Amino acid sequence: MHAPHGADLHCRTWQTEAAYRMLQNNLDPAVAERPEDLVVYGGTGKAARSRDDLAAILRTLLTLAPDETLLVQSGRAVGVMRTHEWAPRVLIANSNLVPDWATWPEFRRLESLGLTMYGQMTAGSWIYIGTQGILQGTYETFAAVAAKRFGGTLKGTLTVTAGCGGMGGAQPLAVTMNDGVCLIVEVDPHRLHRRVETRYLDTVAADLDDAVAQALAAKRAGEARSIGLVGNAAEVLPELLARGVEADIVTDQTSAHDPLSYVPAGVDVADAAGLAERDPNAFTDRARESMARHVEAMVGFLDAGAEVFDYGNSIRGEALAGGFARAFDFPGFVPAYIRPLFCEGKGPFRWAALSGDPADIAATDRAVLDLFPENRTLHRWISLARERVAFQGLPARICWLGHGERDLAGVRFNELVADGTLKAPIVIGRDHLDCGSVASPYRETEAMKDGSDAIADWPLLNALVNTASGASWVSIHHGGGVGIGRSIHAGQVTVADGTALAAQKLERVLANDPAMGVIRHVDAGYEEADRVAAGHGVRIPTRES
Amino acid sequence: MHAPHGADLHCRTWQTEAAYRMLQNNLDPAVAERPEDLVVYGGTGKAARSRDDLAAILRTLLTLAPDETLLVQSGRAVGVMRTHEWAPRVLIANSNLVPDWATWPEFRRLESLGLTMYGQMTAGSWIYIGTQGILQGTYETFAAVAAKRFGGTLKGTLTVTAGCGGMGGAQPLAVTMNDGVCLIVEVDPHRLHRRVETRYLDTVAADLDDAVAQALAAKRAGEARSIGLVGNAAEVLPELLARGVEADIVTDQTSAHDPLSYVPAGVDVADAAGLAERDPNAFTDRARESMARHVEAMVGFLDAGAEVFDYGNSIRGEALAGGFARAFDFPGFVPAYIRPLFCEGKGPFRWAALSGDPADIAATDRAVLDLFPENRTLHRWISLARERVAFQGLPARICWLGHGERDLAGVRFNELVADGTLKAPIVIGRDHLDCGSVASPYRETEAMKDGSDAIADWPLLNALVNTASGASWVSIHHGGGVGIGRSIHAGQVTVADGTALAAQKLERVLANDPAMGVIRHVDAGYEEADRVAAGHGVRIPTRES
Ligand SMILES: NC(=O)c1ccc[n+]([C@@H]2O[C@H](COP(=O)([O-])OP(=O)(O)OC[C@H]3O[C@@H](n4cnc5c(N)ncnc54)[C@H](O)[C@@H]3O)[C@@H](O)[C@H]2O)c1
Ligand SMILES: NC(=O)c1ccc[n+]([C@@H]2O[C@H](COP(=O)([O-])OP(=O)(O)OC[C@H]3O[C@@H](n4cnc5c(N)ncnc54)[C@H](O)[C@@H]3O)[C@@H](O)[C@H]2O)c1
CATH class of the missing domain: 3.40.1770.10 (Urocanase superfamily)
Structure with a gap:
């Protein structure tokens, strides 16, 4: 149509x-x-x-x-x-x-x-109207982050985020428009490739090591660059934190607002929809557990000094329901910037x-x-x-x-x-x-x-x-x-x-x-x-x- | 004003x-x-x-x-x-x-x-526009009850209800307009006297014995008559049931939708507002317990063959919250008549x-x-x-x-x-x-x-x-x-x-x-x-x- x-x-x-x-x-x-x-x-x-x-x-x-x-x-x-x-x-x-x-x-x-x-x-x-609709808001938000913490530009900074869907797909381009580096984790490879086609994302990394290497190189060089990584945020973010990767900004746009759309750690993206339909309650529990781990890593980055914010997908609320008590330690983007x-x-x-x-x-x-x-x-x-x-x-x-x-x-x-x-x-x-x-x-x-x-x-x-x-x-x-x-x-x-x-x-x-x-x-x-x-x-x- | x-x-x-x-x-x-x-x-x-x-x-x-x-x-x-x-x-x-x-x-x-x-x-x-606003709906409802169960008239029937406030005050007149007898229980005497002044209520009984005697006499005589009784519905209704008073229709319009407005059994009407303000949670619990007893009596009348309905004040929901499991045994008035x-x-x-x-x-x-x-x-x-x-x-x-x-x-x-x-x-x-x-x-x-x-x-x-x-x-x-x-x-x-x-x-x-x-x-x-x-x-x- x-x-x-x-x-x-x-x-x-x-x-x-x-x-x-x-x-x-x-x-x-x-x-x-x-x-x-x-x-x-x-x-x-x-x-x-x-x-x-x-x-x-x-x-x-x-x-x-x-x-x-x-x-x-x-x-x-x-x-x-x-x-x-x-x-x-x-x-x-x-x-x-x-x-x-x-x-x-x-x-x-x-x-x-x-x-x-x-x-x-x-x-x-x-x-x-497609991802442009959100692109401008995302651009404005990252510009506000730059103004607040990084002297008006994201040049030389690394943003770590996840979720490259209909709206989340605007993040890599919004970051590079502000001259920063973006590492975006997405469980569904098709989503990443689609964003490369529409020029919202520069490249898809081969694996975690490759992604980290490319991101840090671009950050050091002060290059504007966005790198996609196929993976589950509930697994990748704790790993990045454990490796001590120096993220300056951390946020998220997975579909956390609906626990049946968030893919739990260990679940193949191809199986997720079927599992969610067969047993929505069990799936919700698993998704919330994963979100708790995901948000725990975000709070870890916050403790390490990064600018961390909830990008409007309720992931803090879900992580709290999933048992992570410090979920609301970082603010939502509206009171923080909008x-x-x-x-x-x-x-x-x-x-x-x-x-x-x-x-x-x-x-x-x-x-x-x-x-x-x-x-x-x-x-x-x-x-x-x-x-x-x-x-x-x-x-x-x-x-x-x-x-x-x-x-x-x-x-x-x-x-x-x-x-x-x-x-x-x-x-x-x-x-x-x-x-x-x-x-x-x-x-x-x-x-x-x-x-x-x-x-x-x-x-x-x-x-x-x-x-x-x-x-x-x-x-x-x-x-x-x-x-x-x-x-x-x-x-x-x-x-x-x-x-x-x-x-x-x-x-x-x-x-x-x-x-x-x-x-x-x-x-x-x-x-x-x-x-x-x-x-x-x-x-x-x-x-x- | x-x-x-x-x-x-x-x-x-x-x-x-x-x-x-x-x-x-x-x-x-x-x-x-x-x-x-x-x-x-x-x-x-x-x-x-x-x-x-x-x-x-x-x-x-x-x-x-x-x-x-x-x-x-x-x-x-x-x-x-x-x-x-x-x-x-x-x-x-x-x-x-x-x-x-x-x-x-x-x-x-x-x-x-x-x-x-x-x-x-x-x-x-x-x-x-005052109680007339509700009078017509109440009149229509009792007319529908009459049509459904009593051959088109309430003549010779007794309706037991409670709550003679802004809207509930329409009940006695709506029943007598349909040629029936109404016994209405109200914890606040001022409310009853006010309805007598505006000709919505015929009389206020001296006590429970008097109210029952008057009601049964009018019922036997086929007279249209409404009788107010000062009392708490959570106490009076169980008592009427225990005495075997033959109610044909039982309903309620106390302010049950707001547990802080329903006066619990044993509480003086003059103290209720202050108590509710000082400890809303404790008051809510007491009100719900009373509503459970009140609705239990209504279900008793139902078991005895009366036409019983919830008149739109959520008393069934509150009684359920108060621990009475059969609260929803009788229907709301809308599916039943409207x-x-x-x-x-x-x-x-x-x-x-x-x-x-x-x-x-x-x-x-x-x-x-x-x-x-x-x-x-x-x-x-x-x-x-x-x-x-x-x-x-x-x-x-x-x-x-x-x-x-x-x-x-x-x-x-x-x-x-x-x-x-x-x-x-x-x-x-x-x-x-x-x-x-x-x-x-x-x-x-x-x-x-x-x-x-x-x-x-x-x-x-x-x-x-x-x-x-x-x-x-x-x-x-x-x-x-x-x-x-x-x-x-x-x-x-x-x-x-x-x-x-x-x-x-x-x-x-x-x-x-x-x-x-x-x-x-x-x-x-x-x-x-x-x-x-x-x-x-x-x-x-x-x-x-
Ligand atoms: N900030 C804003 O302005 C704003 C506005 C509207 C909506 N949102 C919220 O942002 C979220 C994303 O919106 P969308 O339209 O992009 O949704 P979407 O469903 O199109 O995309 C969500 C993406 O997250 C991926 N995903 C799910 N679980 C994952 C996991 N565990 N790890 C990695 N990736 C995972 C999915 O594969 C999908 O590509 C929604 O919750 C939405 O409500 C934000
Ligand atoms: N059926 C309908 O069409 C309809 C429409 C709107 C509202 N309602 C509901 O009917 C209820 C009554 O409305 P209202 O405007 O008359 O409220 P109101 O507050 O004016 O009157 C409630 C009356 O109940 C009395 N009362 C409280 N606890 C009592 C108890 N334990 N025993 C005896 N009397 C007690 C109060 O003293 C008061 O006079 C409300 O819950 C209202 O929401 C019904």
């Missing part, structure tokens, strides 16, 4: 055409990890519940009227209702469970009954060209650079991305923009569609991992200043306000990157189709959506957010009189 | 004026159970987080523009954003927690930090007259009777309600209407506002306990045909679609009547202000909102719902080709 390209409509409006194309783009073999199972990324994150459900969604979008709205419940089209032209064309709720039932075993039981599916973040909300950006309403703004033409992305790249001539990180990112990022599926771009920036970019793109500079409309969305769209105490809302980590009103308000502001589709998900029970998050996608109405919608959605991040952090007591709210005129009713 | 009455605006539009008045109406001493603590009903269900928060909400509503939306996070005004005239004027998310943190102790910890509040269902969403109505999109439609004039409700009563001349249950209810229901706060009416009916009523009310028949606009809302707005495995979604009890996508889609259809305010809550961890539910209120725009909004919201109930039950495999969908043109995309 590939998304249709070009300037001709299959649906009745570009608002629905965009959903029609982006859903199919999520399942393009160049984009999705396992399109044959409808799995887009993140272990089991799906775009639709079943083949029949996919067909029903696509069929319904083809005839949806400009004042109708399609309702999607965990990847199934359950209704079409008459709304109005300011309303979203699709409303999505995926994987949500009543809290007392929000456990993996209960979720899997309901999934096996055909009643739900795992939506991850952008899989079930149809705005995954929260100051969230206070400014910054987050993963992304867009895709429905024309399918890379020239449209080149034009939007120029537009963004022109709009923000002072933003040096942005300029560096866009030029590196142009050089190094291979498009997957519909050409797309991501960059982090804040409150007061996103709406400018959206309205500008809409003008470029209107004046014919671009060949077809642009779809503008973001990850659910954003400043004001998620409650996730092990990741995005870990260690909030006022202790409000688990308050889940915010992502729901985010979804409601985007629905009320003119987004083209809106979603509320549970679980995402950290797993069932651990997060509630919301997404929005808005289409720049060149119309005056779209301009009004973009102005509102792309102001209100990041404003949620500003008010959420004002409410939690962050002074940076206060300053942004005051400077940008974001209203805080409790401060007024 | 009383809601302003009359035809003059304080706010800039009737859409916001309605929220402004209904919030204050929720806290009218004639409506709220403990207005001094901002508690409206249901134990601790609040309308705003604090006095300051209440003031900030009211202040913000006064100047809110017709294209602005106020965001309320657990009873606090956290933002104002620019939207458009089809958007809700207020969006509310109350008491929501990330599932792994969704426990009473964690909720209370966060509440004591000032970070959240308990919103119940219509308390935090500003559409509670689900067939939900399949037709039927649920608690309600409205209030912003004029404050009872004549406006009389006119809407007539309009509803005219619209549905064939509906005998409705006619009987409205005439009984006119006779027996004392208004509390703004005059209001409730009746259960289904898909295809609610929109007709809403549009008709809007015409009556437009043509001057009514003195001011009408606010139209409903309980969160509705056909398609709640996931609650111990109550509304107990024992669903396909096992989808805990799937929580539906209430979220309900909130999203109402936001997308023109509702005036929309809310998403957690906990409600069954407690933290046990439910997710959504509310909507739409204002009939007599404009053409309001007519369009009412048409959509009042069709789509109950359509959620129809599609939810179609999806779960209920044939009644299939028939309604087919008959009413409710689209089910998976059935199309």
